[in-house]
Amino acid sequence: MSKKILIKKQMNDLKNKLSELNKQLKREEDAERMKVGEIVIAMYKSGNLNLVSLEAELKKIIGMEEEAEEKLDERLSNREDSQIRSISNEDR
Numbered sequence: 001m002s003k004k005i006l007i008k009k010q011m012n013d014l015k016n017k018l019s020e021l022n023k024q025l026k027r028e029e030d031a032e033r034m035k036v037g038e039i040v041i042a043m044y045k046s047g048n049l050n051l052v053s054l055e056a057e058l059k060k061i062i063g064m065e066e067e068a069e070e071k072l073d074e075r076l077s078n079r080e081d082s083q084i085r086s087i088s089n090e091d092r
Helices: 002-045 051-091
Strands: none
Touching: 002 051
């Protein structure tokens, strides 16, 4: 019985750790998008980028966000699978 409780506690700890890592990753990705956005806007303001190009660049940034979310979902799935496998291996 105590082994099950220990495993549940470990799983909960891993979920919390994973959640914190995901929040950190999201913050880092958001910061990167902000930097790219600031550079694009600065280029537009300096006259090195026309309005059409600005729109295209901003769409790329938005696309980066969607791609980042897809990658994050994939990473989450992979981490969860590996954690489940490692916990299963510990049970043996």
